[in-house]
Amino acid sequence: MINKLNNTISSKQPIGVFDSGYGGLTILDELIKSMPEYDFIYLGDNARAPYGTRSFDVIYEYTLQAVEKLFSMGCQLVVLACNTASAKALRTIQQRDLPRLAPNRRVLGVIRPSVEVLGSLSKSKHVGVLGTVGTVRSESYLMEMAKLYPDFIVTQEACPTWVPLVENREFENEGGRYFIKKHIESLMAKDELIDTLILACTHYPILQNEIRKVLPDHIKLISQGNIVASSLIDYLERHPEIDEVCSKQGMLKFYTTESISDFEEKASVFLKRELKAQHIALN
Amino acid sequence: MINKLNNTISSKQPIGVFDSGYGGLTILDELIKSMPEYDFIYLGDNARAPYGTRSFDVIYEYTLQAVEKLFSMGCQLVVLACNTASAKALRTIQQRDLPRLAPNRRVLGVIRPSVEVLGSLSKSKHVGVLGTVGTVRSESYLMEMAKLYPDFIVTQEACPTWVPLVENREFENEGGRYFIKKHIESLMAKDELIDTLILACTHYPILQNEIRKVLPDHIKLISQGNIVASSLIDYLERHPEIDEVCSKQGMLKFYTTESISDFEEKASVFLKRELKAQHIALN
Numbered sequence: 001m002i003n004k005l006n007n008t009i010s011s012k013q014p015i016g017v018f019d020s021g022y023g024g025l026t027i028l029d030e031l032i033k034s035m036p037e038y039d040f041i042y043l044g045d046n047a048r049a050p051y052g053t054r055s056f057d058v059i060y061e062y063t064l065q066a067v068e069k070l071f072s073m074g075c076q077l078v079v080l081a082c083n084t085a086s087a088k089a090l091r092t093i094q095q096r097d098l099p100r101l102a103p104n105r106r107v108l109g110v111i112r113p114s115v116e117v118l119g120s121l122s123k124s125k126h127v128g129v130l131g132t133v134g135t136v137r138s139e140s141y142l143m144e145m146a147k148l149y150p151d152f153i154v155t156q157e158a159c160p161t162w163v164p165l166v167e168n169r170e171f172e173n174e175g176g177r178y179f180i181k182k183h184i185e186s187l188m189a190k191d192e193l194i195d196t197l198i199l200a201c202t203h204y205p206i207l208q209n210e211i212r213k214v215l216p217d218h219i220k221l222i223s224q225g226n227i228v229a230s231s232l233i234d235y236l237e238r239h240p241e242i243d244e245v246c247s248k249q250g251m252l253k254f255y256t257t258e259s260i261s262d263f264e265e266k267a268s269v270f271l272k273r274e275l276k277a278q279h280i281a282l283n
Numbered sequence: 284m285i286n287k288l289n290n291t292i293s294s295k296q297p298i299g300v301f302d303s304g305y306g307g308l309t310i311l312d313e314l315i316k317s318m319p320e321y322d323f324i325y326l327g328d329n330a331r332a333p334y335g336t337r338s339f340d341v342i343y344e345y346t347l348q349a350v351e352k353l354f355s356m357g358c359q360l361v362v363l364a365c366n367t368a369s370a371k372a373l374r375t376i377q378q379r380d381l382p383r384l385a386p387n388r389r390v391l392g393v394i395r396p397s398v399e400v401l402g403s404l405s406k407s408k409h410v411g412v413l414g415t416v417g418t419v420r421s422e423s424y425l426m427e428m429a430k431l432y433p434d435f436i437v438t439q440e441a442c443p444t445w446v447p448l449v450e451n452r453e454f455e456n457e458g459g460r461y462f463i464k465k466h467i468e469s470l471m472a473k474d475e476l477i478d479t480l481i482l483a484c485t486h487y488p489i490l491q492n493e494i495r496k497v498l499p500d501h502i503k504l505i506s507q508g509n510i511v512a513s514s515l516i517d518y519l520e521r522h523p524e525i526d527e528v529c530s531k532q533g534m535l536k537f538y539t540t541e542s543i544s545d546f547e548e549k550a551s552v553f554l555k556r557e558l559k560a561q562h563i564a565l566n
Contacts, residue, residue, distance in 0.1 A: 047337060047338075047341045058330045160447070160451045161444075161447055161451055161453055164444055167336075173461070174461050175444070175459075175462045176458075178461060179453070179458045257341075259339070259341070262338050
């Protein structure tokens with residue numbers, strides 16, 4: 001199906017945005033604000049979310065299925081709006097699968113642009129990364145920082161309770177605040193010179209207000225949504241051949257592997273708007 | 284493959300024990316203690332766990348895949364050691380799929396035996412059910428209680444943070460205790476006459492000590508492991524034709540849809556013993 005679609009590249013198509021669940025909607029939200037004329041297809045693998053605790057093999061397999069599905073729907077460009085998928089699957093997909101599947105199409109992640117901004121904002125050259133167990137264990141942020149900013153000290157902290165706190169809206173109480181404080185203090189205790197922190201999971205921006213309450217004022221806190229949006233605009237300017245095949249009618253479509261009503265209800269909270277979704281199978 | 288295996292029913296086979304993840308190991312632990320001579324195959328769908336928040340359709344589809352896999356491995360009897368799967372998939376599998384797939388095989392759940400004991404232990408006839416969102420929404424406990432004990436008052440409480448607390452071992456601290464206390468108090472506030480509570484999720488027995496600390500002494504707290512074990516022994520006594528095809532060499536096998544090393548590490552904590560697992564694909 002993909003090969004067939006490669007032959008119809010001339011028709012313009014939406015940009016695909018993939019996430020394991022709802023978190024990628026915080027990225028999509030910024031994409032819509034910054035690039036309102038573009039069309040987007042959001043695909044959430046909610047029936048198998050969260051990915052953050054899963055192994056490399058499983059995350060790679062599930063992410064590749066999603067990318068192939070978005071390709072089969074016509075997308076020429078897919079953004080992995082998920083740190084875990086970007087950390088554990090992007091490189092293999094770009095290097096091994098794309099040349100075979102669809103050499104003219106592109107898959108981009110959220111880590112590279114985030115690392116660029118993280119390095120540019122820190123003065124002390126000591127930065128912190130808050131992420132899922134999967135993202136932290138992959139060491140993707142460490143590797144990307146080492147390439148771009150080899151003289152920086154990067155310290156990571158895995159926050160495995162934060163996604164459940166967000167998904168169950170349990171972060172504005174004593175229990176939620178305990179786990180937010182715990183990980184911020186643990187990270188800062190590992191390196192007191194940190195002056196910039198990145199929320200390296202797309203769920204975490206929802207916790208931003210609570211995190212700010214326990215974070216010393218001088219420490220910068222970065223979310224990825226606007227970083228990814230700026231980076232995508234920049235990418236399309238540098239690659240007019242890709243921009244040319246992106247359709248621009250301000251259209252949004254949502255697909256989920258879960259039940260439509262569950263998705264519509266939860267997604268509208270993340271995106272702060274009503275939406276209609278369609279069901280899709282990935283395996 | 285299933286039809287083929289139906290013809291070889293004469294050979295004795297292990298009992299299949301299925302759970303979405305690790306929680307079912309608390310059931311398996313009791314089965315091994317009570318029925319040490321039987322062989323068991325444990326199958327954990329860890330690559331797609333947890334099921335507790337998923338929709339009916341997804342849980343049914345995933346559970347049926349697991350049952351078919353255990354059948355294809357020869358199991359004549361499968362225990363769904365998962366409340367969410369028992370609540371949302373068991374009835375359809377028993378009524379619609381079994382007659383078609385394997386009329387001589389059996390699939391049992393954990394809810395019916397739990398309800399029998401729950402009703403027998405309560406004097407006030409006011410009982411409480413602590414479970415996942417999926418189990419609570421399914422109302423399976425309410426329906427089973429209404430059949431067996433129609434004059435009882437059953438009150439439910441969904442505890443969506445408890446599975447992540449167990450899986451991340453974050454329950455013996457201030458944050459964990461906040462969420463344990465929150466749901467116990469919320470349930471007791473709904474009905475002060477409750478004298479018996481059931482932990483209707485296989486993860487929750489791990490929280491038993493912490494729950495006991497915030498629960499008034501006169502309230503009985505029931506775990507499912509030994510209930511399911513007693514019920515299974517009773518079932519096999521009443522169905523010698525099924526007991527006859529259960530192999531009895533004290534053998535244990537573990538299969539997971541996740542990475543083997545991740546499973547072996549986490550499962551050994553639940554089962555308090557070292558174990559070797561094999562990878563299996565379900566879709």
